[in-house]
Amino acid sequence: MSRHNDLDIGLVVGAHGRHVMIETPEGRRLIAHPRGKKSVCVVGDRVRWQAAGDEAVIEALEPRRNLLARQDEWRTKSFAANIDLLLVVLAGEPMFSESQLTRALIAAEDAGIAATLLLNKIDLPAAAVARERLKPYREMGVAVVESALKADPAASRRTLAALLAGKTTLVLGPSGMGKSTLINLMVPRADAQVGEISQALNAGRHTTTTTTWYWLDDAKSGALLDSPGFQEFGLMHIAPQRLAELMPDLRTHLGQCRFYNCTHRHEPGCGVRAAAERGEISPNRVRLYEGLWDELEAGQRKG
Ligand SMILES: Nc1nc2c(ncn2[C@@H]2O[C@H](COP(=O)(O)OP(=O)(O)OP(=O)(O)O)[C@@H](O)[C@H]2O)c(=O)[nH]1
Numbered sequence: 462m463s464r465h466n467d468l469d470i471g472l473v474v475g476a477h478g479r480h481v482m483i484e485t486p487e488g489r490r491l492i493a494h495p496r497g498k499k500s501v502c503v504v505g506d507r508v509r510w511q512a513a514g515d516e517a518v519i520e521a522l523e524p525r526r527n528l529l530a531r532q533d534e535w536r537t538k539s540f541a542a543n544i545d546l547l548l549v550v551l552a553g554e555p556m557f558s559e560s561q562l563t564r565a566l567i568a569a570e571d572a573g574i575a576a577t578l579l580l581n582k583i584d585l586p587a588a589a590v591a592r593e594r595l596k597p598y599r600e601m602g603v604a605v606v607e608s609a610l611k612a613d614p615a616a617s618r619r620t621l622a623a624l625l626a627g628k629t630t631l632v633l634g635p636s637g638m639g640k641s642t643l644i645n646l647m648v649p650r651a652d653a654q655v656g657e658i659s660q661a662l663n664a665g666r667h668t669t670t671t672t673t674w675y676w677l678d679d680a681k682s683g684a685l686l687d688s689p690g691f692q693e694f695g696l697m698h699i700a701p702q703r704l705a706e707l708m709p710d711l712r713t714h715l716g717q718c719r720f721y722n723c724t725h726r727h728e729p730g731c732g733v734r735a736a737a738e739r740g741e742i743s744p745n746r747v748r749l750y751e752g753l754w755d756e757l758e759a760g761q762r763k764g
């Protein structure tokens with residue numbers, strides 16, 4: 462037990478550098494600063510804090526259930542902690558990138574976070590192509606739901622309300638797929654909620670440099686977290702040897718390779734490649750695996 466257990470608890474709802482905004486169980490919001498040099502809080506964290514004038518000092522971080530992060534060659538960035546669901550917003554126009562999708566799913570799998578894909582803009586003809594590209598993902602067990610956030614907001618709202626109720630959901634998506642439309646549809650007073658946080662943290666109203674926390678309803682039974690940064694989804698924190706087990710369609714065939722340390726790239730007697738040749742793994746996914754392997758291995762050599 463931590464010696465800080467008698468302190469009040471706070472939920473981190475915004476972060477800008479070392480400035481953090483916490484919300485108390487009664488709904489009061491305070492600017493908070495971590496004690497000491499390290500800036501360890503991310504949105505979604507629960508912290509123990511003490512008052513320091515009008516502001517708060519964070520004394521301890523409660524244990525995290527999970528943490529979704531991306532890491533490039535230079536640094537790690539955290540999206541959020543203690544997430545129930547990752548919702549990836551995709552569309553056929555502009556066409557989503559399968560590489561970005563695969564990276565997000567690998568990071569979620571590594572963090573132990575369930576993921577659902579939202580295929581948006583199903584009113585457009587290109588949705589058929591996108592639906593087809595998502596087939597391998599559906600087959601490997603990833604949930605896919607569909608919406609037309611702009612063209613049919615009422616139906617989309619019903620679909621999403623059922624999906625999001627009672628959960629803390631992190632929404633990610635490439636630019637132009639409908640992420641902002643989703644937030645404005647599902648979150649009452651979304652602009653006011655984000656404005657309050659960034660103003661207090663001096664971040665400026667339109668610099669969404671970090672994750673934003675939105676309550677879905679006045680009862681605060683669910684929340685949406687909006688994060689930028691989907692475009693550069695670095696996975697440098699993952700060892701290449703772990704990739705296949707983080708890809709469900711490859712994972713199914715593990716344990717059938719001749720060599721225990723098979724990389725599933727060129728070894729004879731590889732169960733994964735045999736499955737790919739039988740058409741049981743999509744060629745795109747095999748290519749993505751190989752590309753990621755090279756990238757992560759090169760990163761390991763440097764590091
Ligand atoms: N046809 C169609 N267009 C949609 C739908 N949902 C959103 N859009 C449009 O797609 C465009 C992008 O939507 P946004 O919500 O701004 O997308 P975003 O992902 O937030 O993009 P950024 O703001 O660039 O990050 C806008 O012009 C929306 O009006 C839909 O269901 N159907």
Ligand SMILES: [Zn+2]
Pocket residue numbers: 718719723724725726728730731732733734
């Ligand atoms: Zn193999």
